[in-house]
Amino acid sequence: MTSLRVRRGGAEAPVVLLLHGLGATSDVWDGVVVALGDRAWVAPDLPGHGGSHPLPQYTFSATAEAVAxxxxxxxxxxxxxxxxxxxxxxxxxxxxxxxxVGLGIKVAWTPDELARAAKLAAREPARFDTRDEAVARHLRVAGLDGLVDVDHPAVTAGVVEEDGRWRPALDPRAFGVGEPGVAALLAAASVPVVLARGQHDALVSSADLLELAPNAVDLPGLGHNAHVEDPAAVAALVTRF
Structure with a gap:
């Protein structure tokens, strides 16, 4: 069983399980947690991220099993x-x-994009002489540049020191999960699913989502990390349930 860093809080049902994006940590949900008020919540660092141990091999299903x-x-x-x-x-x-609720899921992938992801997964972890360099790489990979400062918990948890050098905590092999197959997952879902995106999210278009889900939601004025930019707007997607 993979050892996970897990944070919890709140008391009121239902429990909200918060799952961060590639390269990030559970700390990116801090604003959403505040907006949820007394709602119970649990937020893990996904395997190979932050303080959680890596997986032998990364697939979406293996990652899901690790947090199930x-x-x-x-x-x-x-x-x-x-x-x-x-x-x-x-x-x-x-x-x-x-x-x-699926926020900012990239649902359409080209062969070139998948090949680039596989190439990233094959690289050795980047190591730097200074924390600042590792932080800069972490912010870029997690899409947090300009959204959080260097002392934010999401940054602190996102870099590690090893033998006097620094690296992002992300296990780069996680890039190799492959095409997500969102259409099949939606067809198999037995509960309500809402797909949402920030209006300015460059990774997924409104047309992409509407093709799969007629109830897809655009969050005005926001980008890919909408939960960091406007936590209350994202918390509202959850509280509707």
């Missing part, structure tokens, strides 16, 4: 961002899951 025990069998709403959104869709049929 965090689903409250009594009552859970899942919200996942990007990579974490696909993981959430894999959990949609778990007992206790009431609904899934």
């Amino acid at each position: 025990d965090l689903v409250d069998p009594a009552d859970t709403v899942i919200i996942g961002h990007s990579f974490g959104g696909v993981v959430g869709l894999h959990l949609a049929s778990r007992p206790g899951v009431r609904a899934v």
Whole structure:
């Protein structure tokens, strides 16, 4: 079983399971947690991210299995961002899951994009002489440039020191998960699913989402990391359930 860094809080049902995107950590949900008020929540660092141990091999289903025990069998709403959104869709049929919100999921992939991701997965982890250099790489990979400062918990958890050098905590092999197959996951879901995106998200278009889900939501004025930019708007997607 993969050892995970997991944070929890709140008390009111349903439990909100928060799954971050590729390269990030659970700390990116801090604003959403505040907006949820007394709602119970649980937020892991996904395997190979932050303080969580890596997987032997990365697939969406293996990542979902690693966090499946965090689903409250009594009552859970899942919200996942990007990579974490696909993981959430894999959990949609778990007992206790009431609904899934997928935010900023890139649903359309070209062969070239998949090849570039596979190439990134084959690289050795980047190591730097200074923390600042590692932080800059982490912010770029997680899409957090300009959204959080260098002392934000999402940054602190996103870099590690080893033998006097620094690197992003992300295991680059996680880039190799492959095409997410969102259409098939939506067809298999037995609970309500909402797909959402920031209006200015360059990774997924409104047309992409509407092709799969007629109830897809555009969040005005926001980008790919909408949950960091406007936590209250994203929390509202969850509280509708």
